[in-house]
Amino acid sequence: MRIPFNKPFLAGRELDYIQQAVTAGKLSGNGGFTQHCQAFLEQRYGLGKALLTTSATAALEMAALLLDLQPGDEVLMPSFTFTSTANAFVLRGARIVFVDSSPAHPNMDVAQLESLITPRTRAIVPVHYAGVACDMDAIMALATRYNLVVIEDAAQAIESFYRGRPLGSIGHLAAFSFHETKNVIAGEGGLLAINDPRFAARAEVLWEKGTNRAAFFRGETAKYQWVDVGSSFLPSELTAAYLLAQLEELPRIQARRQQQWQRYHAALQPLAAAGRVGLPTIPAYAAHNAHIFYLLCANSFERQALIQHLAARDILAVFHYQTLHNSPFYAARHDGRPLPCATHYDECLVRLPLFFTLTEAEQQEVIEAVSSFFAVSR
The missing domain is CATH 3.90.1150.10 (Aspartate Aminotransferase, domain 1)
Structure with a gap:
């Protein structure tokens, strides 16, 4: 089409930073560009801890792992969302309880949430459709009342706010996307924000394939070992280099x-x-x-x-x-x-x-x- 729906773009120093990563000889994950992106996002949005991932899907899968879900546990989320929002929890054996959208907006109708909570409910996953905030005060109040975890699907919501607070900084956990269709892109890429300290240490282990590798390289442990479940959630330094140039713009x-x-x-x-x-x-x-x-x-x-x-x-x-x-x-x-x-x-x-x-x-x-x-x- 002459006018496409979306077009990937260069905003600044993307190619220069990719060349720098190649020249430095560090292309695998968690190098300087990854750490720079994470620090930038933590500081700009007040995130407790930021971990770059290969996609928002991967970030959601990490969030689901952190919950230690058991078969039959229930997770509330909108029906009007992408499959990744649900798949992350279905993979852990959870039952998805779908919430209708609001008559005024595609976001979930928060007024319906409390009636859907049962003793098996473990989490609420609000999706900020089109970068427009869900009613996070109401959601967080329910989470406190029923001891639930809130995982913001903020895939579309970088640089969006709820009553002046950045989306992705309010829930216990949050997932962002840097897919080529998003405002800030890296081709594929995502981020898990960990705002509740009880999840921070384990999130890094899951991120590093179930090992304490990151802590080992910081000199915090004497051995580099397999200590938990995990997977290869880290993006390459090429992805992080492209993303950093976008974040700067x-x-x-x-x-x-x-x-x-x-x-x-x-x-x-x-x-x-x-x-x-x-x-x-x-x-x-x-x-x-x-x-x-x-x-x-x-x-x-x-x-x-x-x-x-x-x-x-x-x-x-x-x-x-x-x-x-x-x-x-x-x-x-x-x-x-x-x-x-x-x-x-x-x-x-x-x-x-x-x-x-x-x-x-x-x-x-x-x-x-x-x-x-x-x-x-x-």
Whole structure:
């Protein structure tokens, strides 16, 4: 497509840093670039401990391991999310209890949470869809009341805030993504944030394949041994080098994306006011990061027609998650509750192109194409 949905980009010194990593002769994980990225993210967002991972999926899998889940333990999460959110816990034998989305936003409807908590519930996994915060005060209050662990799926939420607090710094654990579709990219890559000290030491062991290798190289233990379960969660120094260059340009990247998001919102507001299309709703407590700009069509048929209308003009727009409670893999394990709001977003949401190098002229083409569709579609 002439105007793709997303396009990976260079923001600054990515290639220079990759060359530096090669020249230094350290390409495997947990070298200088990895440690620099982790320190940057800990300091900027007030994270207790940050561990770079190969993906947000890997970060979620580490979080699930830290919980020592047993078969039959329950984890609450939205149905309108990516498979990784659920897979991490299913791999440990957990039962997923899906929460419907809010009528106002694809995030989980926090008002439903307490009614779904049982003696088997171990964790709540809020997903900050499009970088827009869930109601974290309400979630953390429930977690305290019922002794639950909160794992923020902040894959889309770098540089987003809840009442001034960075997302990913509020829950006991959090997962971020640096996939090429995110605001800050490394091709593939992620981060586990450990904000509860009781998980910090073990998280590093899991991260280092179940060994105390990191502590050994810091001189904290006399031997380098296998001490727990774990896996190869570390990204290479090449990934970390690319990521560091992006993090250094974070203010410029974010300013550009916010400008693009606001341009879409202002230009398409008349369509929303006329009842032709739905636009994103941002709660008063949330400061979002302009990760996604989405529209809500009347139904799946209108959405498909819009996608085809844009494709005919060489513009790629895409829908998003298919609800997990209706998925071929998990439908038979779901408890049968209808989740109408999640289903609505599944059927009606469409995402418009939004990426760092999208030009104003290209964005105007997208706006005019969307406007022309709704001018003639009904």
